[in-house]
Amino acid sequence: MSYASLMSGPPPLVQINKVTKRFTANGPAALDNISGTIATGKITGLVGPDGAGKTTLIRLLTGLSRPSEGEVLIGGARAHTAQRTLHEMLGYMPQRFGLYEDLSVQENLELFADLKGLSGDEREDAFRHLLKFTDLARFTERLAGALSGGMKQKLGLACALLTRPRLLLLDEPSVGVDPISRRELWSMVGELVDDSMAVVWATAYLDEAEKCDDVLLLSGGRLLHAGPPGDLTATMAGRVFLARVPQETRRAAIAPLLRDASVADAILHGDAIRFLIREGADLDHVRTLVNAESVPATPRFEDAFVDRLGGGPDGRSPLAEAMIAHPDKGDAVIEARGLTKRYGTFTAASDITFTQKRGEILGLLGPNGAGKSTTFKMLCGLTEPSEGEGRVAGFDLRTAAADARGRLGYMAQKFSLYGDISVAQNLSFFAGVYGLGRARARERIEAMLQAFDLTGHRNTAAARLPLGFKQRLALAAALLHEPEVLFLDEPTSGVDPITRREFWSHINALTAKNVAVLVTTHFMEEAEYCDRINLIYRGRTIAEGTPEALKASCANPNGSSVTMEEAFIELVARSEKQEAA
């Protein structure tokens, strides 16, 4: 063996050589000249926002589609020509889990074992091992459709692992999964990776990138980084700072930072502002912009990504000019008193009580199936409470539901406008439905088109809009009637960090107009943007307070700070302990 090959070790399991993929001959490239490797014994993160090309690349790795240019070599053979041998070494967990919802956990496993030709002792051993591994042994009789999001993903993982693949492809396993299940999935996959298996983990969560051994960072079909995530993050060293500001003034304090040319990015982070200065920028100048002490902070992968994309938006929201300010009468705009929802014998939400002030951002957090969606649905009128009272803008949800609904704006997680009709027609529809007069409707629609830079897309069918524009349109439709409360259901899952910042700058502008915002999220960074958080578990509120207060309540004995995610997990664990006691 030569010295050179000793140095480089065995060749990587997967080699991606200058791969370009177009779906139509002259269409845009979904993947543009991508090169990289995937090595055995490592978790390789396929990182990027929705539409970056993650799924396209995974499909090339499975051999299900072939590259337009370049080649994908797996174990030395071209992926799409060696399908038969490839499928024996491949475990694939698609994004929309390929489970059969009407079959039980056991039946799903059996079906996949049959498909993979697993029989005899080997099969029974695999079942036993995987059920133990995924902690699903107690639920073998349960229908897959009745499992929680996290458990479904675990079952999907078990099915992909039946024949101990050499290459495990996981397409966004953590989408819609709460932090606890996410952590469990990570530790499970971490256990799997050894000298005989390579794992590809696709994700839009940038914090997950940091947990990978290697990363292929994609954006708009182009490769921004290949290699250990730390290599990229290291370039941010000495450029990231935290400035402590009181929570009440943090939204005002961040504005000058966002506008300054020497600041690449600034975000709210509990009662601090986290900012990233541009390479070679004058730190002393930046310090004068914040009226508080700035201490260096550990760079994150997201900082590097935002920097690569050219920095975040300037925080200005033309939306502010397009919205009237609602008077702040100091009253509560949302009042929930003892809200309870039962489905048969199952109590989805129990005795939920809180009030929300005008101009306040309240985050509803909780694991999957904990009751936060039920609470959210009760308050925006989608579900009738079994007990308790809910008021929105002073209207009782039971007796004046339609009036209450007239005062709130709603933006669903999934794009839920009418895709076949144009942007302007969508807006006209919502203007009509919310009872805006003809002249007023015209004026509001123009204002929204301007504010969201949609004027050029006026006659485009909504389904054809680029992802970021769809989100703008959805927000525009929710704001046409100048609601007093805005309901956001996981508003930024899967969008790139720039679009998320843009979105939140609009939300911040709204709070300045005394619009209250109720938001559900699985995204812990988003939780930091909230003024207050209501953590719901097993149908009850288990913690309430500012992000900082929640984190402080979980601080380590040695005084070191915890992240929002750690606080979330700790609070849920405490509640479980309390219940058991």
Add this chain to the structure above:
Amino acid sequence: MWRRLLALIIKEMLAIWRDPKGRAVILVPPLLQLIIFAFAMTMEVRNVDIAVLNLDHGRSGREIVAGFEGASAFDEIIQLQSVSQIRETIDSQRVIAVVHIGQDFSRRIEAGQPADVQIILDGRKSNASQIVNSYLSAIIARVSAAAYSGGAPPEAVQVRHWFNPNLEYAWFTLPGLVATITLLTTIIVTALSVARERELGTFDQLLVSPLRPMEIVIGKSAPGLIFGYLHGTFFVLVAVLGFKIPFAGSLLALYGSMFFYLLAVIGIGLFISVISDTQQQAILGAFVFASPAVLLSGFMSPVENMPGWMQLATQINPLRHFLVITQGVFLKDLPLSEVARSTAPLIVIAMVTLPASAWLLRKKTS
């Protein structure tokens, strides 16, 4: 409220029209139905071949064959030479019937004795062969009657068909099509309406708006009503202008009763839509309703021929009642009292199904 409703109705119409599948649902079925029912599905027998084994060399035999040749229903008259050929020509489905005229046919007629002609029919095509049989028998009877009386044809029974003197089959089908087509269009358009929004995830967005369940029901009913009327009108025009079918009754009565007919169908369509989670389920539901509705309407076979309990069951079928009206106002001037008598059950059906859908909509969403 009117502004909200108008916005909803405009959106519904746009959503159907801008969706290529929606457009197909509106355009394809009516044209297909028109072609199928008006041209292919006819009870008349035309363009069939028959065979004749004429062993008689007399005058009467020749006259019968000449009678066949003169009949427009028959395309080709094949001359057979021997009895042994009969089986083969029927077996191979070359012809639908063979007429066997015996050697002594003319002689017996001239002698004033009873004479027989044998007709062999293909029983596999029971319906058509019955009709061919009656054509053949009529021709044979005419020829032999003339022969027996020795010249002038006898005074036979004169049959006159009222309202459809020439028994044109299109006169029967097209007025019926006005009713069946509007049923299909309306039921599909409405059945898809709520299900489409559910499937695409837009329904929640609608439910958090100030729209009330009843307003949603009205908004979702409008496209069915509009397209129902458009298709109904189209078929009335095709019938009157294209097929020259007389329109004897009151147009106003037809359009007035059509309103309630469409509402009844919309009620059922919405009900299907509200209980469906996907468009696929909705389409399936629409056909599960529509096929028996057409079969049990009197369009394919008379309601009077069904067993009593089934006749009772057809009362809840809007098509059964409206069919009486369309056929009535087209071919005869159906009195208004009769129109009203068939419209009343339609109003009852609409009054049950529409509120039921609104109720179910509210129930399913909470």
